[in-house]
């Protein structure tokens with residue numbers, strides 16, 4: 001891992017003193033970097049100039065670390081405008097490096113956003129899910145960001161994750177939603193499944209994750225949550241549902257289709273839905289305002 005002190009010294013050298021000690025960290029998911037527009041006194045540092053950082057290569061992710069003041073009470077924040085995903089080829093230590101940098105800068109609470117597919121018929125596209133737990137198959141089979149030697153004697157070897165998603169921060173989301181007069185249906189609570197990507201789920205994989213208890217699925221976030229908890233920060237995660245994961249209840253029989261054709265019977269073909277990143281970004285754009293207001297509302301309540 002790169003040298004955290006060298007990274008934070010470099011970052012501070014680029015900032016005026018009032019922005020050098022951010023209180024809250026924010027990670028903007030796919031299509032959600034519009035938060036930058038409401039940050040006062042914003043200073044952006046390109047990722048490629050920061051020691052130890054990779055470059056964000058995914059459409060809809062900027063590649064800048066922003067510092068500034070957020071909300072009516074001018075809370076100093078550090079904001080990732082774009083994140084690193086494991087599927088981009090970054091080592092998992094690089095994926096979570098900005099989170100460790102936030103901790104080193106003195107951040108105590110991290111708000112993480114993402115775009116995700118819904119596995120739950122009761123959670124429609126456009127809903128913002130307040131994540132209360134995760135299901136991380138990569139963590140279970142060997143892509144855990146904490147694999148390897150302990151970073152310091154202060155880091156724990158066996159990190160518990162039973163309380164990873166702060167209940168007090170989750171409470172603040174619902175309070176902020178109330179202040180914003182959001183409809184009840186704008187928010188849901190649920191479990192986020194982390195998959196490596198970059199392939200979207202096959203129908204069988206979607207069904208598997210649903211049966212295993214996940215409500216939404218995405219290709220990010222969990223490594224960041226694990227690293228944030230490893231650093232002793234409080235975590236809140238908001239997932240914007242951008243699409244439904246296709247989970248047909250049963251497979252369409254091609255044999256029956258051909259037999260019906262051969263027998264001259266009418267054949268009704270199923271409609272197929274195919275998810276795309278363009279769709280993910282389009283919903284992100286549509287709902288970015290709500291996400292922005294909610295994050296800002298939580299920051300105001302927190303500070």
Ligand SMILES: O=P(O)(O)O[C@H]1O[C@H](CO)[C@@H](O)[C@H]1O
Pocket residue numbers: 028029030031058083085113114115116197218219220221276277280
């Ligand atoms: O999780 P974020 O970064 O919001 O992005 C989500 O959108 C992309 C797929 O469309 C994947 O990267 C998935 O994880």
